[in-house]
Amino acid sequence: MTELAVFGGKQLVVLALIMPLLGALLAFTIGGRTARWIALLTALVELVVVVSLAWIVVDQQIVVEYQLGGWEPPLGVRLRADGATVLVLLTATVVMTATMISAHADWQPLPDQHETRAGLVFWTLLPALWAAFNTVLLSQDLFNLFVALEILTFCAVPLVCLNGKAETFAAALRYLLFALLGSVLYLLGAGLIYGLWGTLDIGLLALEISKLNRYPPALSLALGLMTAGLMAKTAIVPLHLWLPPAHAGAPAPVSAILSAVVVKAAFVVLLRLWFELMPGSADTMVAQTQGVLGGLAIVLGGVLALRQSRLKPMIAYSTIAQMGYLFLVFPLAGAASAWGAGLLHLCSHALAKAALFLAAGQIITHFGDDRIDHLAGLGHVMPLTLLAFGVAGFSLMGLPPTGGFVAKWWLLQAAIETGHWGWAVPILFGGLLTAGYVFRVLAVALRPAATPALAASTVPHTANAMILLLALSSLLLGLAALGTGLPPQ
Amino acid sequence: MVASTWFGLGAALIIGLSLFQVIINPEPLRKVLAFNLLGSAVFVLFGVLARRGGGRIDGVAFADPVPQALIITGLVVAFAATVLAVALVLRLLQAECATQDHDTECRIDD
Structure with missing residues (x-):
C-alpha cells in the first residue's frame, strides 16, 4: 500500500x-x-x-x-x-x-x-x-462488535424519548428491552465461538470454518443465537413490535437516523456472519427462514403502512417492509448479484428513508398536521419538500433509475439466476404496496386546499436543501450503480 | 464430572430460566432483573470457557485471560444497560403519574 x-x-x-x-x-x-x-x-x-x-x-x-x-x-x-x-x-x-x-x-x-x-x-x-x-x-472482532452495538443502542434509546412524553418513554423502554435481549443472545453466541477456536477475529474464524467438513453443534447453536439476536435488533417480523412506536414517536431528525442508520447496524453484522464467516450457506434452513421472514415483513409492513392514518407511523412501518427486502439476500446468496443488491438496497433505503422522515418533520412543523387525509394543499404550500418526499418515495417503490430500482432489479436477477422464482413474488408485490402508500400521500397532497388561504410555507432553505440532497442521492446512487453496468461479484 | 462442567450446566440452566422470564414477564422491572441474571449466567459460561482454555505451567493451573477480560467489559456494559433501563422505568412511572387523577395513589420515592 x-x-x-x-x-x-x-x-x-x-x-x-x-x-x-x-x-x-x-x-x-x-x-x-x-x-x-x-x-x-x-x-x-x-x-x-x-x-x-x-x-x-x-x-x-x-x-x-x-x-x-x-x-x-x-x-x-x-x-x-x-x-x-x-x-x-x-x-x-x-x-x-x-x-x-x-x-x-x-x-x-x-x-x-x-x-x-x-x-x-x-x-x-x-x-x-x-x-x-x-x-x-x-x-473485525465479534466482541468488539457486541460493544459497538450496545453503545449504539444506549445512544439511540434516550433519543427516542427526547420530548419526554409518557408514550415515548414506553416506546424507548420496549426498544431497549428488545435490543438488550438481542445483544445478550449475540454475546452468548460469540462466547461459544470463542470457546471453539479461541479467537474472535472474523478473518481467522472464517479460515477455521472453511477447513471443516461438517459443522460442530456448538457452532450451529452459536450462529443461531447470534442470528436471532441480530434479527431482534433489525426488527424483522415477528420481532418488529418495538420499531413503529419508537421510530414514529421520536422527533423527526431522530426518526431519520434510527430508520436510516441504526437498524442497519445489526444487519451489517448479519451480513458479516453469513457472507464472510459462513459463505455458501444459501440453501441452509437458516437462510431460507431468514428469506421467509423477510418476505413476510415486506407484505405485513406494506399492508400496515397502507393502513396508517398519520405520516410518521406510515414511514415507520415502511421501514419494516424495506428491511424485509434485505433479508431476501440470504436465500439468494448463491447468485453473484445478491450481495451487491443487499448493499445497494441498504444504502438507497438509508438515504430515501432519512429524506422521508425529515420531510415529514417539516410537514408537521410548518403545515401543522400529519394526518394523511388532511394534507390537501401541501403541494402548493411546500412544493420543494413534497418534491423531495416524492423522489424518496419513488426510490422506495423501486421506480427506475433510483437506487431502490437497481437493488430490486438485482434481487430479481438473483432470484432468476438461482432458479428460486418464488422470491420474486414478495419483491414485486412489495413494490406495489409501497407504490400504494406513497401515492396515497402524493395524491392527497397535490389536491388544492379546501381553504385556499394557506400562505406559502416558511420551511428553512437549509432544511429543504438537505432533504432534497438526501432524496437525490438515493436517485443518483441508482444511476451510479447502473453506470458500473453490472451486478458486482 | 469436573467442576467446569457443573458450572457450565448451571449457567445453561440459569440462562434458560432467565430468558424465559425476560420474554414472558410483563413487569418491566422484573424484565430488567431477569436480564441481569441472564447476563450473569452468560458471564459464568465465559468463566467456564476461560477454565477450559487454560492450562498448567510448572504445575500451577492458569485460566485463559481473554474471557475474563470479556467478562469485565461485559459487566460494564450490562451495568450501563441496567441503569438506563431503570431510569426509563422510573421516568415512565413519573410521566404516567403526572397524567393520572390525584385520587389514585401514585407515589415515587426518588
Whole structure:
C-alpha cells in the first residue's frame, strides 16, 4: 500500500472512529449553545475523513487494515475498510451530516436559558451514535462488535424519548428491552465461538470454518443465537413490535437516523456472519427462514403502512417492509448479484428513508398536521419538500433509475439466476404496496386546499436543501450503480 | 464430572430460566432483573470457557485471560444497560403519574 499524503488509509480508519467520539465528548463537556456547533463541526470533519478514506479505498483498489495497538489477531482487534464498508460508511456520513444540518435550528435555548436538555442530549448522543455505527462497520472482532452495538443502542434509546412524553418513554423502554435481549443472545453466541477456536477475529474464524467438513453443534447453536439476536435488533417480523412506536414517536431528525442508520447496524453484522464467516450457506434452513421472514415483513409492513392514518407511523412501518427486502439476500446468496443488491438496497433505503422522515418533520412543523387525509394543499404550500418526499418515495417503490430500482432489479436477477422464482413474488408485490402508500400521500397532497388561504410555507432553505440532497442521492446512487453496468461479484 | 462442567450446566440452566422470564414477564422491572441474571449466567459460561482454555505451567493451573477480560467489559456494559433501563422505568412511572387523577395513589420515592 502506498501512502498518499500525510494521512494514509490507516490513520483515516482510526480518525473515522475517533472524530465523532471526540465531538460527543466535547459537546457534552462544553455544552450550552456551543454543543451544536461542535457537533456540526465534527460532522464536517468526519465528512472529509470518510470521503478521503473512500477515495483511497476505491481509487487504489485496496483494503485498508489497522491493528489496534499493534496487536495481531487472534488477540488483537482489527479494523478493516473494504469497498463495501466504505460505501455504507459514506452513506451514513451523508445521512448524519444532512440530518444534523437540517436540524441545526431545533431545540434552541430561549434567550434567558443556558441550554435545553433535549438539545444537549441530541447534540451529544448523535455524534456518539455515529462513532458506534462506524465501529460496527469497521471492526473485525465479534466482541468488539457486541460493544459497538450496545453503545449504539444506549445512544439511540434516550433519543427516542427526547420530548419526554409518557408514550415515548414506553416506546424507548420496549426498544431497549428488545435490543438488550438481542445483544445478550449475540454475546452468548460469540462466547461459544470463542470457546471453539479461541479467537474472535472474523478473518481467522472464517479460515477455521472453511477447513471443516461438517459443522460442530456448538457452532450451529452459536450462529443461531447470534442470528436471532441480530434479527431482534433489525426488527424483522415477528420481532418488529418495538420499531413503529419508537421510530414514529421520536422527533423527526431522530426518526431519520434510527430508520436510516441504526437498524442497519445489526444487519451489517448479519451480513458479516453469513457472507464472510459462513459463505455458501444459501440453501441452509437458516437462510431460507431468514428469506421467509423477510418476505413476510415486506407484505405485513406494506399492508400496515397502507393502513396508517398519520405520516410518521406510515414511514415507520415502511421501514419494516424495506428491511424485509434485505433479508431476501440470504436465500439468494448463491447468485453473484445478491450481495451487491443487499448493499445497494441498504444504502438507497438509508438515504430515501432519512429524506422521508425529515420531510415529514417539516410537514408537521410548518403545515401543522400529519394526518394523511388532511394534507390537501401541501403541494402548493411546500412544493420543494413534497418534491423531495416524492423522489424518496419513488426510490422506495423501486421506480427506475433510483437506487431502490437497481437493488430490486438485482434481487430479481438473483432470484432468476438461482432458479428460486418464488422470491420474486414478495419483491414485486412489495413494490406495489409501497407504490400504494406513497401515492396515497402524493395524491392527497397535490389536491388544492379546501381553504385556499394557506400562505406559502416558511420551511428553512437549509432544511429543504438537505432533504432534497438526501432524496437525490438515493436517485443518483441508482444511476451510479447502473453506470458500473453490472451486478458486482 | 469436573467442576467446569457443573458450572457450565448451571449457567445453561440459569440462562434458560432467565430468558424465559425476560420474554414472558410483563413487569418491566422484573424484565430488567431477569436480564441481569441472564447476563450473569452468560458471564459464568465465559468463566467456564476461560477454565477450559487454560492450562498448567510448572504445575500451577492458569485460566485463559481473554474471557475474563470479556467478562469485565461485559459487566460494564450490562451495568450501563441496567441503569438506563431503570431510569426509563422510573421516568415512565413519573410521566404516567403526572397524567393520572390525584385520587389514585401514585407515589415515587426518588
